[in-house]
Amino acid sequence: MSESAIFNDVVCCGCSCLCDDLQVTVDAAGKLQTAPGCPQAASYFQPSGAGPDCLIDGSEASLEAGIAASQALLASAKAPLFLGLGELTIDGQRAALDWADRLGAYVDAGNPAEPDPTGMILQSTGMITATLGEIRDRADAILFWNADPAVTHPRFLERFSLDAEGRFLTGPRTSLAIDEAPTATSQRTETFCQAPHSANLEIAHALLALGRGKKIDAARCSLLPQVEAIHAKLSSANYAAIVLGPKFYGSVDGAAIMETLADYVRDLNRTNRAIVSLLRSGPNWIGAAEAIAWRTGYPSPVRFAVDGPAYDPTGYRAAKLLARGQVDAVVRFDGDWLQKAPPEMKTLLEKLPTVSFGWNDAGLPAQVAFRVAKPGVECGGSMHRLDDVPLPLSQLVKTSRPTTEEIIRQAMA
Ligand code: SF4
Structure with missing residues (x-):
């Protein structure tokens, strides 16, 4: 961007309030400033962290190689687990659920750091x-x-x-x-x-x-x-x-x-x-709960079994599945929840073959790690506010990074 740009009525994904009245200024160097003042908004409105779009076992790889490695990793898994869907846009959640259905995976759409009954x-x-x-x-x-x-x-x-x-x-x-x-x-x-x-x-x-x-x-x-x-x-x-x-x-x-x-x-x-x-933490956990209900007819958590989705409100919770050793691979959508997740859950997650999607370094290893466009900053879409009201997100800065749903759709092609 050669000149600064001002965006009005921007939706903020810094927490589940999804305030839709922000003014965001993007200066010529791509730096973002928000008004009115909110410390969490200021922290959220930053571009995704530096680094390659894909790492395989910690080494830079092409997107194509990462997608192939994800397909191979998940093809050999009998019971993968998807978690962290609340960090995605509704389109990202729909793509994740399509993939989970294809793989016969467990999906816990709740925030593992905040069990929600x-x-x-x-x-x-x-x-x-x-x-x-x-x-x-x-x-x-x-x-x-x-x-x-x-x-x-x-x-x-x-x-x-x-x-x-x-x-x-x-x-x-x-x-x-x-x-x-x-x-x-x-x-x-x-x-x-x-x-x-x-x-x-x-x-x-x-x-x-x-x-x-x-x-x-x-x-x-x-x-x-x-x-x-x-x-x-x-x-x-x-x-x-x-x-x-x-x-x-x-x-x-x-x-x-x-x-x-x-x-x-x-x-x-x-x-x-x-x-x-x-007052759920942000940003789109309520959207994740709704997306899974639209898709399966059940609230979270579910398993996409051969004969259709199955629901078990306690037995399919990510914490329980991990503690019982019932999953053998993880698809992780990273965000704040991971920092706040119980330490014992993080220890168990570290040990499993993982494909991760995030816009910053999550601090947990993944065999295949995709760096994706950040919702509401580098890509648009929609999310649901904590009271179920859907709101449109804006793309404020250009990026070459793919969105989560673009990668998933390619992995499923
Ligand atoms: S972080 Fe939350 S309270 Fe602050 S502007 Fe964003 S949505 Fe509103």
């Missing part, structure tokens, strides 16, 4: 949720439960909650937080309940009981006064939004807690409006 909850009890625009415009009470968007989703407060103007609000919002220690977000709320993660199920049950008018024995619920105060505020609001972070739904008993909370929220809807919103 939503698929099971949607089947068992259902879950009432809303768009971020609805939360912004209507929620007069917002509870952040193990969620600290001031750090993890830096513009969530400004665009969608505490600091945003609500079009249909007639008074100030009530703000609450539950967490094991004060957070940047809880410091902005009026009510804070300090409780360990291990108390979440107890709190959710207490909320459900209070919502159903039951009496609770104070001796059996140490946090009863705080829970009563929270219930009083949520149940007296016209529109209560409960915003959940990964530590809430990703714990060992996350499914039970989510199910109880989903029941409580449904009960609140008898008299007022209440919803749950999950």
Whole structure:
């Protein structure tokens, strides 16, 4: 690029908020600057790292050689595992699922660093949720439960909650937080309940009981006064939004807690409006969950068996398959999740023959490693915001790097 260029209303893939109001300036040297300020956006809007488009066993190789090596590696695998689909655009996810189908692979479309039981909850009890625009415009009470968007989703407060103007609000919002220690977000709320993660199920049950008018024995619920105060505020609001972070739904008993909370929220809807919103890390994990459901009819995780897709919500989770030694090759789509993945999972991943796709050095080995165009910077496509709203990405800088889907389609040709 010989001159600088300015792009407006750019969608940011720095987290699952997918803010669509950024202005990005690309200067003559190809350096990107973003506005308004967000540290995660500034970090995301960088071109892919330097290096060749393909490495085989750590040595530079042509794309064609890499594709041939991937085909050979996966042809000799009996049970490959695909993971990391949340880093891809919807087109990339569709291509990955086509490839997994061809190979008879397992696919865990969830973020291995943040186990998410939503698929099971949607089947068992259902879950009432809303768009971020609805939360912004209507929620007069917002509870952040193990969620600290001031750090993890830096513009969530400004665009969608505490600091945003609500079009249909007639008074100030009530703000609450539950967490094991004060957070940047809880410091902005009026009510804070300090409780360990291990108390979440107890709190959710207490909320459900209070919502159903039951009496609770104070001796059996140490946090009863705080829970009563929270219930009083949520149940007296016209529109209560409960915003959940990964530590809430990703714990060992996350499914039970989510199910109880989903029941409580449904009960609140008898008299007022209440919803749950999950603050997933970015960028496109919700899109991955949807793509797999469109493709197979099941939520993640699935296996493409000979006689059709099979679903096992716990047995096909990547962590379990790896721990049991049930997979013999991996197709890895790299991104932030890999840095945050449990160490024991990384140790197991390191030992398996792997084909990887990413725009930076992932820090984990792969026999065949493709360096691909970065979504929303070097290539377009679409992703789904954390509330399921699809948004188009822009290509801001030119690159000769292929996209993930282009490589996969060539590997399948
Ligand atoms: S909050 Fe997230 S999506 Fe919005 S600008 Fe910051 S990193 Fe990007």
